[in-house]
Amino acid sequence: xxSKSTSYYRKHWDARKTKQEYQSEYNKKPAQKKKRATLxxxxxxxxxxxxxxKLDVSHKQGGGTKLEGQSKNRARxxxxx
Numbered sequence: 001x002x003s004k005s006t007s008y009y010r011k012h013w014d015a016r017k018t019k020q021e022y023q024s025e026y027n028k029k030p031a032q033k034k035k036r037a038t039l040x041x042x043x044x045x046x047x048x049x050x051x052x053x054k055l056d057v058s059h060k061q062g063g064g065t066k067l068e069g070q071s072k073n074r075a076r077x078x079x080x081x
Contacts, residue, residue: 039065 002010009016026032042057042065043049057065058073 009019027036039057039059040049046057046067048055048057048067054070055067056070056073058068060066
């Protein structure tokens with residue numbers, strides 16, 4: 001079963017293109033690059049980077065990081081631009 005957003009973007013190519021353009025620009029920002037690099041470094045330290053274990057390092061609300069399932073981490077952060 002597909003999520004509502006997946007179904008929407010499969011049907012509306014113009015909206016999908018707009019979203020991809022925005023996301024591309026957002027991911028180029030220095031702050032976003034730094035955040036991504038920090039999490040990748042932590043992932044490598046914990047030995048989970050690129051090994052297919054379905055775990056991500058995510059930021060905790062009060063600071064710091066923790067390991068959690070990638071689907072849970074990415075679903076929670078979805079919608080935040």
